[in-house]
Amino acid sequence: MTNHNISRRTVAVEHVRITSSVPFAIVKENIERILPPLPDSLLQMMGSGDKEGVREIEEKGPKLYIFAKRDHGRTLTVAVGPRNAIQYVVGNPTTAVKMTRHDIRASLYAPLRITLFESDEGDTVFEYDLPSSLFGQFGDPQVTEVGLYLDRELESALLLAAG
Secondary structure: OOOOOOOOOOOOOOEEEEEEOOOHHHHHHHHHHHOOEOOHHHHHHHHHOOHHHHHHHHHHOOOOEEEEEEEHHHHOHHHHOOOOEEEEEEEOHHHHHHHHOOOHHHHHOOOEEEEEEEOOOOOEEEEEEOHHHHHHOOOOHHHHHHHHHHHHHHHHHHHHHHO
């Protein structure tokens, strides 16, 4: 017979909203220029243990990458018609390792989720959960420190994209 233990707790998460009057198409183009796609080569280097290659990319490459993007607005066509709404999965696997090596539970939130959408009022909006509030719940100062770093890097990239 298998025993199971389920525990639950409430976690406070700080939610961030960045609103811009710059048109959606321009902000989308900006964010996809600022945050490049995650290169397969980085994951291959990490998986093969190529520490020198990973270190070089980490030092010279972007701080954040787009792992994936999902056109949520298109899926709304069936219900309300098409909308401008995209979910981005954003992060950096080298940064994630700096957390998950200390607490594997941080992998629950790495990479991060960001939504870019056009509001009913016509504004362009980024929304996301503040990384330090997501990662801070684990109570490990080394994990929280990386979360604070991600707060800064993510906000900087999104503000730049928002114009």
